[in-house]
Amino acid sequence: xxxxxxxxxxxxxxxxxxxxxxxxxxxxxxxxxxxxxxxxxxxxxxxxxxxxxxxxxxxxxxxxxxxxxxxxxxxxxxxxxxxxxxxxxxxxxxxxxxxxxxxxxxxxxxx
Amino acid sequence: xxxxxxxxxxxxxxxxxxxxxxxxxxxxxxxxxxxxxxxxxxxxxxxxxxxxxxxxxxxxxxxxxxxxxxxxxxxxxxxxxxxxxxxxxxxxxxxxxxxxxxxxxxxxxxxxx
Numbered sequence: 001x002x003x004x005x006x007x008x009x010x011x012x013x014x015x016x017x018x019x020x021x022x023x024x025x026x027x028x029x030x031x032x033x034x035x036x037x038x039x040x041x042x043x044x045x046x047x048x049x050x051x052x053x054x055x056x057x058x059x060x061x062x063x064x065x066x067x068x069x070x071x072x073x074x075x076x077x078x079x080x081x082x083x084x085x086x087x088x089x090x091x092x093x094x095x096x097x098x099x100x101x102x103x104x105x106x107x108x109x110x111x
Numbered sequence: 112x113x114x115x116x117x118x119x120x121x122x123x124x125x126x127x128x129x130x131x132x133x134x135x136x137x138x139x140x141x142x143x144x145x146x147x148x149x150x151x152x153x154x155x156x157x158x159x160x161x162x163x164x165x166x167x168x169x170x171x172x173x174x175x176x177x178x179x180x181x182x183x184x185x186x187x188x189x190x191x192x193x194x195x196x197x198x199x200x201x202x203x204x205x206x207x208x209x210x211x212x213x214x215x216x217x218x219x220x221x222x223x224x
Contacts, residue, residue: 040217043214048208056210056211059112094209098204099160102154104153
């Protein structure tokens, strides 16, 4: 186990709904990044949180938002779900040497 | 914007042969280049990485080379085994954006026994 845990592992939503995905990062790692991995594609950077503040964002609309808590756990929220949001959502914990360790992901299906 | 191109998209080799996967990056400020292995339904796992201050790094059967001038880096797997079959992703990031990896499109490696 990498120490990065994500929940839920799988979920199904319908268009227009909202979803919250959760991540517990590796002990001592105060930086977390979120990625979207569509089927057959490489992961795409959504955003990064450092000490509870967003400090980097990829090319994703504002309906993708996040939070980081004092214990460095994190949430990814997606509002107004669209069919194209169906993907594996990966959380990564970042070491001081900028090495990313990924969680097992949350697989979201939007119907 | 920043871009990482990866080739080939699929690669099939016989057990015991070598496999080479190549990536090019667009942003000359990139200085960290990890390689991830992702088995079906699993998380990406870091297998090797290289930083821009070195040209080559080796770990048992796996090696990575970096050519900063040409902005490309390659993964070399020797003496391939069936358990090496997976999708491999290269990635790049900059010093002040460590959590923001730009990934290549992936290479599906199949090692036939």
